Amino acid sequence: MQHDEFGLIRLLTGDRQQADGMRSQGVVVGIGDDAAVTALSPGMQLVASCDTMTEGIHFLPVTMRDEDIGFKAMASNISDMAAMGAKARYALVALSLPKDADTEQIRRIYAGLYECADLFGVAVIGGDTTSTRGGIVLTVTILGEVPAGRALLRSGAKPGDAVFVTGPLGGSAAGLSYLLHRGTDAALWGELPAETAELVRAHTRPLPQAAAGELLQRTGLCRALNDISDGLASEAAEIAEASGVGLLIAEEKLPLAEGLRACAEKLAADPLEWVLYGGEDYQLLGTAAEADLAALREAFSGEGLPLHVIGRVTAAGEGVRLQRPDGTVQPLPKRGYNHFAAK
């Protein structure tokens, strides 16, 4: 590393802190003091969360380019704002780097991070930079806002509600699987067929469903909402637990990412595993009263956004279940990515 942390911070953030641009985003004091100061919009509540990307856990050299790491760290955080029906406004970025980290690599990570922030109107207002004896750890803290009292929680689902998702599932896990195989299997190198490239993109450059999240908030027709980071089965269980209900998901209605079956065939994998348990699709999973469904569909099509109904909410005792194409119903285990699973 050619810089001390002060030089590195200047290098990464210097030309992004022009007063005018920042002020237009409500930033009163940006990077450079002990903390940032932002204006609060009247009538809004603050929504805050953070998510981390850890080398070896969330990315490997064979799965993500440097720019992708930064992009996805920001995207996964904006996704949690969308899952609350909130608009992401500000981000703080904590970066822990090995002492011999390559400055150019860090610059590329930041370029991806800013690319995503700009796409969704998020201002980076601060962070922290430290060394670590391990690999790269990148944590984004996101601050957003929502009209007071209107945040969308996991806890509002009611029996009889329709269950929906905002887009295709399984793509990220398929892309990851392809990339991991490609790392070791020479036959998978070379130009990617277009469909596989889309799956890889779903893994490396997920787009948070910010417009859908805000629309769900505005319409007031969404009763429970969650974003899919750990996998559909896991997020469905979270809504079921928080709301004290059961969920019945129809396998036939699940929207599969394009090219999923072909990729699964090529890798001798089960596409349903990716859809149910793969995770990192960053689509929104929610519920709405059956009677409000037509209005919700209209609102979504009015904005050119997809909405897929995949099941319904049932009584608590029934748990989360999957209806197979042959009509049989089976429990859907709360399985998904588990950071502390035995190896």
Ligand SMILES: Nc1ncnc2c1ncn2[C@@H]1O[C@H](COP(=O)(O)OP(=O)(O)O)[C@@H](O)[C@H]1O
């Ligand atoms: N170490 C921690 N300390 C305090 N709160 C935490 C910690 N880790 C997670 N949380 C909180 O627990 C909740 C669930 O976290 P998580 O499962 O990571 O959510 P998501 O999958 O939506 O990112 C969130 O409210 C989050 O802020």
Ligand SMILES: Cc1ncc(C[n+]2csc(CCOP(=O)(O)OP(=O)(O)O)c2C)c(N)n1
């Ligand atoms: C090399 C590699 N192996 C496995 C994965 C899959 N993976 C890692 S973390 C994760 C779940 C999502 O991350 P988490 O930190 O749990 O996010 P959160 O639920 O807090 O938003 C998944 C599916 C990956 N992205 N990269």
Ligand SMILES: [Mg+2]
């Ligand atoms: Mg989290």
Ligand SMILES: [Mg+2]
């Ligand atoms: Mg979430």
Ligand SMILES: [Mg+2]
């Ligand atoms: Mg998250």
